[in-house]
Amino acid sequence: MCWIPISAKEKKEMLSSIGVESFAELISSIPPQIRIKRPLDLPTPLSEVEISAHMRELSEENQDLGHNISFLGGGSYDHWVPAAVSSIIERNEYYTAYTPYQAEVSQGTLQTIYEYQSLICELTGMDVANASMYDGASATAEAALMSYSITGRDTILASDGLNPAYYQVLMTYVQGLGLRVRRIPLSAGRTDWNRLEEMLDEGVASVIIQNPSFLGAVEDLGQIGELVHKVGALLVMVVDPVSLGLLKPPGKHGADIAVGEGQALGNPTSFGGPYLGFFTCRREFLRRMPGRLVGTTTDSQGRRGYVLTLQTREQHIRREKATSNICTNQALNALAATVYLTLLGREGMRDLALLCLQKSHYAQKRIAEIDGFKSVYPFPFFKEFVVNPPFSSEKIIESLAQKGIFVGPDLGRFAMGNGFLVATTEKRSKEEIDLLVEGLEEMARGH
Amino acid sequence: MVPDDLKFTKKHEWIRVDGDKGTVGISDYAQGELGDIVFVELPQVGAKVKQMKPFGTIEAVKAVIDLYAPVSGEILETNPELKDKPETINSDPYGDGWIIKLRIEDPGELENLLSPADYEKLLEEEEH
Numbered sequence: 024m025c026w027i028p029i030s031a032k033e034k035k036e037m038l039s040s041i042g043v044e045s046f047a048e049l050i051s052s053i054p055p056q057i058r059i060k061r062p063l064d065l066p067t068p069l070s071e072v073e074i075s076a077h078m079r080e081l082s083e084e085n086q087d088l089g090h091n092i093s094f095l096g097g098g099s100y101d102h103w104v105p106a107a108v109s110s111i112i113e114r115n116e117y118y119t120a121y122t123p124y125q126a127e128v129s130q131g132t133l134q135t136i137y138e139y140q141s142l143i144c145e146l147t148g149m150d151v152a153n154a155s156m157y158d159g160a161s162a163t164a165e166a167a168l169m170s171y172s173i174t175g176r177d178t179i180l181a182s183d184g185l186n187p188a189y190y191q192v193l194m195t196y197v198q199g200l201g202l203r204v205r206r207i208p209l210s211a212g213r214t215d216w217n218r219l220e221e222m223l224d225e226g227v228a229s230v231i232i233q234n235p236s237f238l239g240a241v242e243d244l245g246q247i248g249e250l251v252h253k254v255g256a257l258l259v260m261v262v263d264p265v266s267l268g269l270l271k272p273p274g275k276h277g278a279d280i281a282v283g284e285g286q287a288l289g290n291p292t293s294f295g296g297p298y299l300g301f302f303t304c305r306r307e308f309l310r311r312m313p314g315r316l317v318g319t320t321t322d323s324q325g326r327r328g329y330v331l332t333l334q335t336r337e338q339h340i341r342r343e344k345a346t347s348n349i350c351t352n353q354a355l356n357a358l359a360a361t362v363y364l365t366l367l368g369r370e371g372m373r374d375l376a377l378l379c380l381q382k383s384h385y386a387q388k389r390i391a392e393i394d395g396f397k398s399v400y401p402f403p404f405f406k407e408f409v410v411n412p413p414f415s416s417e418k419i420i421e422s423l424a425q426k427g428i429f430v431g432p433d434l435g436r437f438a439m440g441n442g443f444l445v446a447t448t449e450k451r452s453k454e455e456i457d458l459l460v461e462g463l464e465e466m467a468r469g470h
Numbered sequence: 471m472v473p474d475d476l477k478f479t480k481k482h483e484w485i486r487v488d489g490d491k492g493t494v495g496i497s498d499y500a501q502g503e504l505g506d507i508v509f510v511e512l513p514q515v516g517a518k519v520k521q522m523k524p525f526g527t528i529e530a531v532k533a534v535i536d537l538y539a540p541v542s543g544e545i546l547e548t549n550p551e552l553k554d555k556p557e558t559i560n561s562d563p564y565g566d567g568w569i570i571k572l573r574i575e576d577p578g579e580l581e582n583l584l585s586p587a588d589y590e591k592l593l594e595e596e597e598h
Contacts (some may be wrong), residue, residue: 266524310509310529344536 029173036201061406073224074377088292094386094453096407098239098284100161102265103221103450106184108289117358121351126331132354133171133329136317137419139361144192144269146364146372147281148274149303153314154352159284160189162300163231163348164196165262165313166280170229170257171202171344173311178226182207182214184236185261186326193231196307202228212400212409213240216250229280233261233269233355238400238434241270241445248277264288264301267404268376272305280304289363290356299353299360310336313347375449379406382456389460393467399442407446414461414470416443423462424469430459472497473564477580478589479522479539484564485540487580494540495568496528496559499593504530506533507556510569512548519543520571526569528559541579543572 034046043049050058067348069077088202093101113120120132127133136154141150156162167179179197181190184208190204197204207219207230214232223230232252251258260273262283285299286292304312310333318332338345369410383406391398395413404467416433420443423430434442447456476484482500501507504581509529518528519525524536525545551558559567574580584592 310511335529335532340532341534344534 028150028463030437032114035172037077048397071363079154085444087205088429091424091429092243092449092451092458093292093429094445094451094459095292095429095431096239097432098188098286099295099298100265100406100446101292101450102286102360102448104289104291105363107366108359111362114356116250117355120354127328130329133317133331135331135358135361136315136352136354137319138365139357140317142364143264143303146264146272147301147303148272149278149281150274150306151309151312151316152301152303153312153316155285155357156282156300156314156349158296158298158300159261160186160192160287160300161349162282162284162302163189163259164193165302165349166259166282166348167193167202167204167229167231168196169280169308169311169313170259171200173227173257173308174255176226176228176256176447177202179229179231180207180219180222180227180256181202181205181231182219182233182236183209184214184238184240184242185231185233185345185393186237189233189261212236213242216243216245216247218251221254223251225254227254227256229257229259231259231261233279234273235263235266235405236403236408236440238409239404239446240400240402241266241405244271244276252277259300263405265376265379268372268374270382270405273383279284279308280425285360288360290359297353297356299356301360301467309333312336314349371380376405378449379447382406382451382453383445383451385453386445386447386451386456386459390406390454390463393460393464394466395470396463401432407444408447409442410445410463411440411442413467416441419443419463419466422466426458428459428462472586472590472593473574474586476564476586477583478586478592479538480585480592481522481538483538483540485580485583486504487574488525490574490577491546492543492572492574492575493538493568494527494572495563496537497589498563498573500503501560501563501567504528504535507559508550510556512552513545514569515545515548517545518527519545521582528556537569538571541572542575544565544575545572547571 037110038049058344086457088101116131117271140152156165160353171177179202180384181204183194193204205222208215220268220313223286232242234241248258257279258277260276260278262281264283265287283301284421285295290298315331316333322328334340336346338348338350350388388407390396396410399411416435420431420433430445431443434440476486478484482497483494484497485494507528507530511527513525519542521542522538525539526537527534528537549568555596
């Protein structure tokens with residue numbers, strides 16, 4: 024806990040350093056009629072011992088994933104964060120720094136961003152990656168804007184398999200630009216390629232496909248790249264980085280832009296953020312890419328150095344004509360992802376993906392055996408799947424939470440019918456999965 | 471010195487007219503102000519441009535500027551050399567550093583451009 028002193032002496036010093044005599048003088052510009060004319064209604068002061076106990080009491084009311092079993096999906100996942108991640112990112116050289124503005128004096132930070140970009144390129148099979156965006160949703164929306172700036176076309180086709188939260192952010196971003204977003208419907212839980220083919224024409228800037236989809240489906244991507252490119256549109260893929268340990272990367276599907284949520288890479292779920300979005304594209308679109316970008320060069324003595332490169336695309340130089348209004352990155356979260364990817368390596372990422380795949384399939388198989396819980400979606404999945412219970416999903420989610428087991432989100436929240444998502448990361452043990460199954464069986468018997 | 475066979479925009483593009491065709495580049499003054507040019511974004515051949523609307527961009531180390539079409543027309547050719555050697559614009563802005571060739575849609579629009587003498591006057595004003 025911090026101790027911030029505010030004695031009479033300090034108050035006086037602060038007031039005099041800004042050139043006023045008293046607190047009353049400081050607020051003299053605030054009209055008297057809107058001021059409170061009585062002392063503030065605050066509780067009496069507590070001693071350090073008392074306040075410490077009070078804060079602990081409050082914090083113990085929090086539910087956290089250290090005391091509960093999480094099968095939560097929908098874009099944020101309870102993967103293990105190795106101890107090395109926090110021990111590196113908590114070094115104060117990294118922990119206290121913001122995205123570098125006086126960039127070149129921060130060689131260490133620039134180097135980690137460069138490593139991050141290289142790792143993300145390798146993982147996605149794409150040519151270039153930026154220094155990161157706010158999160159998966161904003162990266163997706165920026166990808167749509169970028170496709171508009173490259174093609175000059177104003178229609179975006181987004182699969183209904185896109186995370187509904189990302190869709191909302193996308194709609195916010197396109198509002199002022201007059202772009203049109205059309206939704207590609209699903210067929211048996213996966214993007215309907217026939218409908219996509221009908222919707223594709225020369226007015227389409229890009230097609231956004233999430234793989235695995237919000238419902239967990241591994242899309243049958245086949246010749247998607249060729250199909251989209253035939254009309255001169257761009258393919259934007261939204262991917263789960265963990266799935267790339269096993270699934271074919273977006274670069275191999277002909278994606279022009281590939282983005283995603285990087286939380287799963289060494290970042291805790293943290294009630295929704297801060298996260299990082301990764302953003303990659305093909306080399307030819309480099310100059311249209313939003314965000315910061317670190318490159319290497321050699322100094323006057325021939326030594327390797329790191330620089331913020333192609334800044335002329337950015338807002339502080341190009342003003343209203345910049346590629347984006349993002350001039351920052353999620354440096355610390357991206358560093359966590361860098362440490363994570365470096366620790367796991369190619370083999371580790373494959374093992375991780377395999378564990379997620381096997382555990383989620385075990386869970387899905389066990390749940391589908393429960394009376395009435397037959398899975399309605401026949402599609403292949405990676406670490407997340409839909410459960411369609413014979414009674415209210417909302418009740419199930421609540422009653423499992425009482426037992427310290429988290430599942431969801433509830434698909435009813437997104438008008439996607441009665442069902443909920445279950446995600447199974449490498450962290451979930453067989454015992455924990457069996458506990459979930461028992462919980463569901465118990466409720467099924469009660470009905 | 472400004473070549474006397476050209477017409478100029480106030481945004482520092484030049485056009486050399488040959489019948490219904492025009493060759494377009496940026497002035498020596500403009501390249502000097504920009505400094506080292508590292509990239510030129512060119513339009514597609516066949517694209518239509520409008521007088522004084524952007525048709526591409528020039529990227530120097532510290533800035534990116536839009537290129538404005540001196541007259542309306544259709545892009546006939548773009549300078550292939552600029553892809554690998556954009557610095558040609560720095561070394562020879564009125565010759566090998568040309569940027570596009572276009573078919574002039576309305577010769578009347580040339581009247582809106584500056585003569586070499588007027589352009590020199592503009593430069594004198596900008597320098598003050």
